[in-house]
Amino acid sequence: MSDSNTKMVAPPEGVVGEGFFATKLNDVVGLARANSLWPLPFATSCCGIEFMATMASHYDLARFGSERVSFSPRQADMLMVMGTISKKMGPILRQVYEQMAEPRWVIAVGACASSGGIFDTYSVLQGIDKVIPVDVYVPGCPPRPEQIVDGVMKLQELVRSESVRRRSSPEYQELLASYNIK
Numbered sequence: 001m002s003d004s005n006t007k008m009v010a011p012p013e014g015v016v017g018e019g020f021f022a023t024k025l026n027d028v029v030g031l032a033r034a035n036s037l038w039p040l041p042f043a044t045s046c047c048g049i050e051f052m053a054t055m056a057s058h059y060d061l062a063r064f065g066s067e068r069v070s071f072s073p074r075q076a077d078m079l080m081v082m083g084t085i086s087k088k089m090g091p092i093l094r095q096v097y098e099q100m101a102e103p104r105w106v107i108a109v110g111a112c113a114s115s116g117g118i119f120d121t122y123s124v125l126q127g128i129d130k131v132i133p134v135d136v137y138v139p140g141c142p143p144r145p146e147q148i149v150d151g152v153m154k155l156q157e158l159v160r161s162e163s164v165r166r167r168s169s170p171e172y173q174e175l176l177a178s179y180n181i182k
């Protein structure tokens with residue numbers, strides 16, 4: 001059966017010749033990582049429901065190589081925080097982040113995870129970036145699945161262009177040190 005609608009991910013820039021293709025290691029690793037991000041959903045309230053829709057067949061996050069949802073931090077590299085995070089929950093979120101292996105990335109999904117949302121109260125964390133570093137913020141209360149997909153695509157762009165040595169750079173160490181994370 002012909003499958004002419006199948007779209008392949010474009011290869012990175014490189015030099016093509018008869019029987020060979022040469023490119024940079026950074027680009028190949030970035031391409032592989034960007035198209036195999038495994039999500040760890042940390043859903044505490046309504047935004048989690050939007051994530052369920054994002055995973056379902058209509059929006060189908062599997063198209064991006066992210067079909068393997070993990071509830072083990074050790075087997076996921078894309079932490080998606082969805083919902084209101086109370087201050088009491090902050091240390092648990094941080095522990096989950098610390099248990100993920102490098103390289104790891106974080107998406108704050110929705111107003112609550114990004115900034116506390118409408119809950120400007122004593123008990124709600126005013127943004128998860130108070131306890132862990134965030135790579136992409138998705139706006140909305142709640143964000144529609146299209147916005148969540150857009151957030152994942154933004155993260156893919158970041159991952160694709162990230163150097164394989166970034167995690168051992170002084171800047172990254174400094175970022176983690178500012179969160180008191182070793």
Ligand code: SF4
Nearest residue numbers: 046047111112141142
């Ligand atoms: S951003 Fe809105 S929809 Fe999402 S968890 Fe907060 S209150 Fe619920």
